[in-house]
Amino acid sequence: MKRVIQTLAALALGGAIIGASIVGFGLYNVSAGEGHFPGVRWLFHTTFQQSVRLRAPGPEERPDDITHPDRVALGALHFKSACAFCHALPGQSQSATARAMEPPPPHITDAIPGWEAPELFWIIKEGVKMTGMPHWPAPGRGDEIWSVVAYLTALxxxxxxxxxxxxxRGRARCAQCHGEAGKSRNSYIPRLDLLTPGQIAEALRQYRGGQRASGIMQEAAAQLSDSQIAALAQKYGSPKAPQRQADPAPEAESSGARLAQHGSGDVPACTACHGPGRRADAPIAPLLAGQSQAYLEVQLKLWREGQRGGGERAKVMRKAAQDLNDDDIEALAAWFSGLAAE
Incomplete structure (x- = not known):
């Protein structure tokens, strides 16, 4: 027994010395042009597959609207802007640079088979070490990741x-997501024509600087100059939003209308700042009337969960939303989205 222990100890010491030599003297060639030793690629890929399957969320976390055409379209536009450089688009070939990577990123039509939607979610959210696959740049924005998954599963x-x-090829234009003149018809994307130029410019600066988290918008705004932001804000924004906030609210008896106009013991009245019938003296808040229900629900949940940042208003909104439950959020979003947008 003693001899066995001595043998195992000697093997362990020998293995440690060999490993230290490989690391310390740079004996392993890390050149992407040389590739891996035989068997190493299999070892890494199998480790990757098993790691994803162990850690991926359960199927119950997959949203019910994963097949919604608007969600698919949003994921497609972001994929074109941020992911297609490596993985290409259906019907396109990969660039020479992407094919020269080690390991080479699979073409998008080859990358999806064999993975379930929750596993794709985990890969996009977490990224993969030593592959060039980054993690999602905006923590807490699972709603955006699911849009990319929606596109991939409906490829x-x-x-x-x-x-x-x-x-x-190349980045999607602003109007492809937000619509011509800012009048987006995608229920997961805000209408910019309902915001003022100042609100749009402030949001773009916050996305560019990372104060406001969005893997989609941080990518879109990262390289915008101050003059480009000013031009985009003037192009898509409307100076008439504050005037519309002063209009009286229509009579309604729904739970969303009551909560929005009168609040509750823990939730202030939304209309005091956002209108219609606005009466607050604070800086003009975004106009919510006419924004889509899906978009408003996502934003309210981000406020409630403390995942949306951006200036002093963020503190006010996080406090206002912290006591909203899912039914409250659905009712508020339904009421505001049902108000006339024009």
Missing amino acids: PDAEAQIALTGEG
């Missing part, structure tokens, strides 16, 4: 891809 053919994102 279209080349013709459908063009219908979703337009022809060619």
Whole structure:
């Protein structure tokens, strides 16, 4: 028994010395041009697969609206802007640079088979070490990640891809998401024509600086200059939003209308700042009337969970939303979205 222990100890010491030599003297060639030793690629890929399957969320966390066309379209546009450089789009070939990576990123049509939606969510959220696959840049924005998963699980053919994102490579244009003149028809994307130029400019600066978390908008705003932000804000914003907030609210008896207009013991009246019938003296808050229900629900949940930042108003909204339950949020979003947008 003693000899066995001595043998095992000697093997362990020998292995440690070999490992230290490989690391300390740089004996392992890390050149991407050389590739891995035989068997190493299999070892890494198998480790990757098993790690994802162990840690992926359960199927119950998959949202019910994962197949919604608006969610698919939002994911497609972001994928074109941020992911297609490595993985390409359906019907397109990968760039020479992407193919020269080690390991090479799989073409998007080859990357999806074999993975379930929760596993794709985990990969996009967490990224993968030593592959060039980054983690999602905005913590707490699972709603955005699920939109990318929605696109991947409904991966279209080349013709459908063009219908979703337009022809060619490169970043999606602002209007492809937010609509011409800012009048987005996608229920997961805000209408910019309901915001003032100042509100749009402030949001873009916060996305650019990382004070406001969004993996989609941080990517879109990262390289915008101050002059570009000012031009975009003037192009898409409307100076008439504050005037509309002063209009009287229509009569309604729904739970959303009562909560929005009168609040509760723990929740202040939303309309005091956002209108209609606005009466607060604080800086003009965004106009909510006419924004989509899905978008408003997401934003209220982000406020409630402390995941949305951006200036002094963030403190006010986090406090206002912290006592809202899911039914309250649904009712508020339904009432505001049902108000006339024009």
